[in-house]
Amino acid sequence: MSVPLYQAKAELFRTLGHPVRIRVLELLQDGPKPVSALLLEIDVEASNLSQQLAVLRRAGLVESTRDGASVMYTLSTPDVADLLAAGRRILGSVLADRDGLLVQLQADGRGR
Amino acid sequence: MSVPLYQAKAELFRTLGHPVRIRVLELLQDGPKPVSALLLEIDVEASNLSQQLAVLRRAGLVESTRDGASVMYTLSTPDVADLLAAGRRILGSVLADRDGLLVQLQADGRGR
DNA sequence: TTATAACTTGAAGATTTCTTCAAGTTATAA
DNA sequence: TTATAACTTGAAGAAATCTTCAAGTTATAA
Structure with a gap:
């Protein structure tokens, strides 16, 4: 169970x-x-x-x-924000700048 | 695209x-x-x-x-560890909430 | 009362993802 | 050479998830 x-x-x-x-x-x-x-x-x-x-x-x-x-x-719970932030970081290190996603990501991170 | x-x-x-x-x-x-x-x-x-x-x-x-x-x-990337850790935290707060609700629910059931 | 706005729900077909199987690599041991 | 261990791959049916539609709530306005 x-x-x-x-x-x-x-x-x-x-x-x-x-x-x-x-x-x-x-x-x-x-x-x-x-x-x-x-x-x-x-x-x-x-x-x-x-x-x-x-x-x-x-x-x-x-x-x-x-x-x-x-x-x-x-x-x-505000912990959700941490999860999303951690996701953003991973995308940053994992994304080999396919079609500018990395750039979007950086803007997104500074946004809040 | x-x-x-x-x-x-x-x-x-x-x-x-x-x-x-x-x-x-x-x-x-x-x-x-x-x-x-x-x-x-x-x-x-x-x-x-x-x-x-x-x-x-x-x-x-x-x-x-x-x-x-x-x-x-x-x-x-070691960032993956952060993501897993954040997941663990969320699970902690979400399950705690759930358990709280469960206890309330049981008490409520006995009340009538 | 009736109508409408703001949402939610159950159901069903379409799409994705999972698991498993049979077959295929690559490296090493006999 | 042959066999075997360690993995990977493509394919296919099973299972889960998505999207959309029609219908149903709940609250408020007319």
């Missing part, structure tokens, strides 16, 4: 393995946001975003609370 | 999203190891391990060199 630790880790990383989910987490680093705000910044259909938010919720990475007609999302 | 940064990030995380690949990276943190040594510690068929090693190689996370009849694997 107990899930091995390395499997829990794999599941955590797999949860991050989707462009929309990555974007959501990055946007939430700046503070709680309603779905409508996420929709303005991420180019995806509402139902699709909802599906991805559900994945993040199930993994325990975000939490939602209803606020009137809208629903607010928050990172459930 | 450049790959957006957040997509590259998602691919990186997805690469980590497999128990065998996680274990390989963890084992390689202690230094280079031949496939035979990995096989001793990970319960998986040789061909399956090879497939997973190929995924890690394609992602640029590990490098291999032939040494006589055996093949040595190394982390291509």
